[in-house]
Amino acid sequence: MSAALATRLEQFSAFSRAARNAPKVSFEFFPPKSDEMAESLWSAVERLAPLAPEYVSVTYGAGGSTRERTHTTVKRMKDETDLTPAAHLTCVGADRESVDEVAREYWNAGVRHIVALRGDPPEDADGYTPHPGGYPFAADLIRGLRDVANFEIFAACYPETHPEAASAEADLDNLKRKLDAGATAAITQFFFDNGAFLRFLERVRKAGITAPVIPGSLPVTNFKQVQRFAGMCGAAVPKWLEDMFVDLDDDPDTRKLVAATVAAEQCRELRDVGVDHFHFYTLNRADLTLAICHMLGVRPAAREDKDRISKL
Numbered sequence: 001m002s003a004a005l006a007t008r009l010e011q012f013s014a015f016s017r018a019a020r021n022a023p024k025v026s027f028e029f030f031p032p033k034s035d036e037m038a039e040s041l042w043s044a045v046e047r048l049a050p051l052a053p054e055y056v057s058v059t060y061g062a063g064g065s066t067r068e069r070t071h072t073t074v075k076r077m078k079d080e081t082d083l084t085p086a087a088h089l090t091c092v093g094a095d096r097e098s099v100d101e102v103a104r105e106y107w108n109a110g111v112r113h114i115v116a117l118r119g120d121p122p123e124d125a126d127g128y129t130p131h132p133g134g135y136p137f138a139a140d141l142i143r144g145l146r147d148v149a150n151f152e153i154f155a156a157c158y159p160e161t162h163p164e165a166a167s168a169e170a171d172l173d174n175l176k177r178k179l180d181a182g183a184t185a186a187i188t189q190f191f192f193d194n195g196a197f198l199r200f201l202e203r204v205r206k207a208g209i210t211a212p213v214i215p216g217s218l219p220v221t222n223f224k225q226v227q228r229f230a231g232m233c234g235a236a237v238p239k240w241l242e243d244m245f246v247d248l249d250d251d252p253d254t255r256k257l258v259a260a261t262v263a264a265e266q267c268r269e270l271r272d273v274g275v276d277h278f279h280f281y282t283l284n285r286a287d288l289t290l291a292i293c294h295m296l297g298v299r300p301a302a303r304e305d306k307d308r309i310s311k312l
Helices: 001-018 034-051 067-080 095-109 138-148 169-179 194-205 223-233 239-242 250-270 288-293 302-312
Strands: 024-029 056-058 087-088 113-117 154-158 185-190 213-217 277-281
Touching: 001 087, 024 213, 034 288, 056 067, 056 213, 067 087, 067 095, 087 138, 095 138, 095 250, 113 138, 113 302, 138 154, 138 169, 154 169, 169 185, 169 194, 185 223, 194 250, 213 250, 239 250, 277 288
Parallel strands: 024 056, 024 277, 056 087, 087 113, 113 154, 154 185, 185 213, 213 277
Antiparallel strands: none
16 A cells, blocks of 8 residues: 555544544524425525434424414424434423324324423513413423423523522422433523533533533524524623624625634634533524534535545
8 A cells, every 4th residue: 555545544533533523513493484485494404404403393383373383394304304304392372182193193203202382472571471282381382292292301500590580499399300200301592601501511510411502503693683583582692792793794705704703713612511412503594504504514415425535
């Protein structure tokens, strides 16, 4: 074997080892409201699917407002792609029988993953009120789903505490109830302070919770929009992050470069302390998530391997 070929083989082996050490990823999408939005969604799905995510979740609108569109999107993903869809289900605005029926429909369609949430009330509602014949809270929903079928169930958690929680301790107790009810993992709300996540994770483990806690990442496509989202869910927006996007409102190309770099660096810091799975809130856009995953070493391995082998 020539020295040059040996060097190339070693380079390929190093690449393969790096690919095996890349973190796991999963992606969140929301069901489209129009034909134009549907085209954007499926374009994002097609671009991200080659990254072989662990699963892709599809949201459920406030008050259950997207029930049919969520179901249609999940079923299409199941039927037309190799992706593993995880359907969101909520407690809001439906009795138990209706929720159970939706769950059975998913199971019969081959969907085995559910993201179980209390859910947000409709925009015109004065806070959350449990449906009189429904599941009051997420832990109750999870327990009910366990009676329907053997789903893989994800719960939500909040590193910076749910805005409606009485305290951080009460919020942690609620997470424990959801996991005790049958959830197998928890996905966090997005955050920008890694310290907040790591302190939360430490508290989770001290509470005896051993289930995976998957950090959620929201790439900043629009800073003002992110500020609004953060205000709704209790996520802090650090001053340093705000400074990163000053004067970029009318410069989308630079804004994307900054956004991808910031998110990738945040994930790399967590990777360095052992985090091995990241959940990306894509907002039905592929470009930033694709760039971030590339920087983390999450790439279409089969295609790249083939290309590299052909050059040996």
